[in-house]
Amino acid sequence: MDIIQRNFLRLLRVGAFGEEEQIEPMSAWKWRRLFQYALVHHVSALIYDGIQKCKDQFFMSLPDNLEEEWRRSTCELEKKYEEMQPSLVELYTVFSQQQLRPILIKGQRIASLYDRPDHRLTKNVEIFFPFKTQGKKADAWASEHGTHLNNADKNTLIYEWNGLSVEHHHRIHRLTNQLLNQKMQNIVEEELRTSHPTYITINGIRVEVCSNTLELLLIFMRIAHHILNNGVSMKHLVDMGIFLRKAGDKVDFIKLQEWISQLHITKIAAIIGSFLVQLFHFSPEEIPFMPEKKDVDIDGLLREMFTLQNQQQSTDWYFQQGKDIFVHSTNSSAMMWHMQHSAKYAKFYPAESITNFFTSFVHSLSHIEE
Numbered sequence: 368m369d370i371i372q373r374n375f376l377r378l379l380r381v382g383a384f385g386e387e388e389q390i391e392p393m394s395a396w397k398w399r400r401l402f403q404y405a406l407v408h409h410v411s412a413l414i415y416d417g418i419q420k421c422k423d424q425f426f427m428s429l430p431d432n433l434e435e436e437w438r439r440s441t442c443e444l445e446k447k448y449e450e451m452q453p454s455l456v457e458l459y460t461v462f463s464q465q466q467l468r469p470i471l472i473k474g475q476r477i478a479s480l481y482d483r484p485d486h487r488l489t490k491n492v493e494i495f496f497p498f499k500t501q502g503k504k505a506d507a508w509a510s511e512h513g514t515h516l517n518n519a520d521k522n523t524l525i526y527e528w529n530g531l532s533v534e535h536h537h538r539i540h541r542l543t544n545q546l547l548n549q550k551m552q553n554i555v556e557e558e559l560r561t562s563h564p565t566y567i568t569i570n571g572i573r574v575e576v577c578s579n580t581l582e583l584l585l586i587f588m589r590i591a592h593h594i595l596n597n598g599v600s601m602k603h604l605v606d607m608g609i610f611l612r613k614a615g616d617k618v619d620f621i622k623l624q625e626w627i628s629q630l631h632i633t634k635i636a637a638i639i640g641s642f643l644v645q646l647f648h649f650s651p652e653e654i655p656f657m658p659e660k661k662d663v664d665i666d667g668l669l670r671e672m673f674t675l676q677n678q679q680q681s682t683d684w685y686f687q688q689g690k691d692i693f694v695h696s697t698n699s700s701a702m703m704w705h706m707q708h709s710a711k712y713a714k715f716y717p718a719e720s721i722t723n724f725f726t727s728f729v730h731s732l733s734h735i736e737e
Contacts, residue, residue, distance in 0.1 A: 371397050372673050375404050375414070376646055382417030383410075383605050384612065384647060385482075392426040398433055404673065408601035412441045412486035441486070448478075448485035454529045455492050456570045461508070462494070467501040469494045469575070471567075472539060472585070476576045477606045479567045480613040488602065491532035495539045495577075497559050502537045509535060539577070540588050542630075550629050551588075555581065579617040583610060584626050591635045598671045599642065607639060608647050611654070620655040627656060641665050 370391050377388035378401075393401070405411035415437050421427045429437070455475065462469040474489035481487045496502035506524050510516060513526035513533070524535040539555050542548040562578045577585065586607050593600045627636050640657035642665060643649040651657055 368669075371401050371404070375401050375673075378414045378417030378421065379410060379601070379605070380417070380647055381420050382413040382415070382486075383481075384608065386648065388417075388421070390421050390424050390427050392428075395430040395433070398429050402433060402437060406440075408672075409488040410601055410605060411437065412444050412483070412488070413605065415441045416483065416486060444488060445485040448489065451475075451489070451492065451531060452570050454531045456572045456574075458492065458528065458531065458533065459494075459569075459574055460572065462505055465501075465504065465508070467496060467505050468498060469496060469505070470539075471495075471569075471574050471576050472536065473589075475569070476567065476582065477586075477610065479569065480609050487606075491534055493534045493536060495536045497539075497556075499537070502535065505535055509533070540585055542588075547630055554584070554626055554629070579610075579614045580619045580622055582614075583607075583618050583623060586610060587627070587632055587635060587639065588630075590639055591632055594635070594638070594668070599668050601672065604639070604642050604646065608643055608649065611643075611649070615653070615655075623656060638665055638668070642668075 370393060374390055374393060377390060380386040381388050401414075402411070405414045418427065418429065418434075418437070455471075459469055459471065471493070472495045473493045474487070475492055478484040478487040478489050494505075496505050506518075509524055509526050509528065513528045515525075515527045517525040522536065522538045522541065526533055538552065540551060542551055558578055558581045562581075565576050565578050566573045567576050568574070576582065586603065590600065590603045590607065593603060627633055636656050640651075640654045643654055644651065644657075645665070
């Protein structure tokens with residue numbers, strides 16, 4: 368691990384987890400490179416927090432223009448978050464008054480656990496409707512009041528309302544393996560049926576969220592999906608760390624272990640535990656889901672995490688039909704990257720990886736013009 372990566376992780380530990388670290392001296396070019404890493408991994412505001420806490424250290428010296436750019440980037444994130452909150456509360460109130468049981472999921476829910484919720488990148492508002500009839504009513508309301516509707520995915524409706532980008536989910540998380548997906552849906556339905564509702568407060572309003580045990584499972588599943596398709600997401604790892612530190616005492620880890628076994632993500636759990644220990648200095652006692660066998664090789668994933676080229680190639684790729692009769696990929700290098708990546712990391716989640724790749728392939732073919 369080079370000096371840029373070491374300082375990146377030190378500042379992230381300081382900004383996200385309040386650790387104390389000593390920063391090594393770097394050139395202006397290296398500081399610029401660190402900023403690029405922070406943007407790619409969507410943790411720039413958290414690292415800016417670390418920079419501010421370490422600003423009195425002798426070697427903590429950013430170029431003036433970069434520090435100002437970093438500050439502006441962080442202020443823009445804060446402003447966007449602040450603008451989202453009133454509309455989020457208003458939208459949630461609308462659905463609650465109609466007794467549709469909206470459940471806030473993903474970004475906004477996780478951000479509520481951060482010391483600075485406005486420093487966790489959250490691009491949209493995502494709401495889960497656990498009951499089919501209520502979900503249809505919510506979609507009908509969105510069709511009437513929202514704009515730029517997109518329901519290409521039958522289980523998700525995307526639209527804009529009052530400056531918000533909103534997603535309605537009728538499945539809280541879906542897997543491409545049908546057997547595993549059914550197990551996932553059964554877990555969600557049973558947990559919602561048997562657990563007491565969990566709430567957080569946003570702008571003085573109580574908002575329902577998933578139980579802490581189910582939410583932790585969902586973070587697992589998002590990390591697993593990201594590993595198969597893009598590599599490891601630093602933002603998701605921070606989410607996991609923050610969640611364990613702030614809400615881990617409210618998690619039923621016996622139940623969680625059963626779910627991990629049912630969904631065959633034991634290897635993913637080992638990988639996540641290894642990352643938390645090696646990158647964020649968590650102790651094994653803080654990671655109850657960590658398997659006894661801890662010698663997990665994460666070097667390959669770690670190298671990819673700090674390779675900007677791979678991050679660029681992991682963007683969406685698809686096929687389209689040209690002027691001739693042949694079908695062409697819009698980005699052949701990205702397509703090859705996805706194929707190689709899927710083959711390389713299939714071992715981490717074999718039950719899901721093959722169907723995940725072919726689902727992505729079919730999705731790409733759907734872009735072919737008729």
